[in-house]
């Protein structure tokens with residue numbers, strides 16, 4: 338679909354040919370989707386979280402279907418930065434050359450582990466357009482409270498990792514006190530924010546009386562969380578001036594357009610990739626048609642154009 342409107346956006350310095358990104362952990366490392374469509378059509382992909390060292394993740398069952406979404410407790414399984422770059426670097430650098438920005442997500446169970454992940458990825462992945470630090474993980478060095486659960490804690494992570502790369506730095510927020518946490522991340526030097534991560538939730542098998550996951554709770558994602566995520570993007574957009582990557586239950590171009598009107602510069606398709614693998618590509622076309630229908634010459638004119 339060729340749009341008359343200009344579709345390129347800048348996500349905190351990450352140049353995207355259109356506003357469509359993929360949400361970490363729902364799109365593998367990109368190559369898995371090449372058989373479905375040309376992945377380089379997307380503005381960006383965000384890879385699953387990578388730590389400095391390999392993490393095994395949680396025991397099965399890790400995913401359970403619930404109404405209008407899924408619950409997961411994958412536990413950020415990943416091969417570690419070195420193995421990740423050795424195995425997927427060729428594909429991802431080629432994807433970057435084809436014009437799709439590759440965003441790498443850094444994860445850690447403490448501020449020091451986040452630093453180690455960003456440092457390792459920055460030196461091993463010259464092809465990455467930028468980094469996203471996930472502050473929605475438990476901080477095991479502080480009794481398991483979320484790394485970025487408060488404005489102070491989130492800012493501490495951002496201040497620690499900011500000096501470790503000159504490339505754009507995104508922060509992926511949990512669905513908590515978003516306005517205040519967003520402001521704290523901006524003040525600490527974040528270039529953009531991704532929100533939101535999954536919503537803490539629970540599902541019980543009434544026959545066995547056990548959790549439908551291997552742990553009592555997990556993260557809810559998919560259409561069930563979309564209106565919550567739109568509200569959070571809108572609130573964060575009022576609070577900060579850095580760009581926002583809107584995430585949560587996007588499966589159609591209309592869902593993506595809603596996020597843009599609420600104030601998102603870009604959008605990430607997440608769980609929808611898992612049940613409708615071509616959805617992100619369709620969102621690219623749908624947004625282009627929408628921009629034309631709205632009569633704008635540049636998609637940026639629609640960012641935050643919501644009127645109450």
Ligand SMILES: Cc1cc2nc3c(=O)[nH]c(=O)nc-3n(C[C@H](O)[C@H](O)[C@H](O)COP(=O)(O)O)c2cc1C
Pocket residue numbers: 360361362363385386407409411413442471473509533534535557558559560562584585586587605606607608609
């Ligand atoms: C199976 C699965 C794995 C995920 N892994 C990650 C991850 O590694 N890092 C992260 O920040 N978010 C992770 N997420 C959260 C998504 O990136 C996204 O923020 C969330 O699912 C909400 O978007 P959605 O409703 O479109 O899926 C994961 C989600 C799912 C369903």
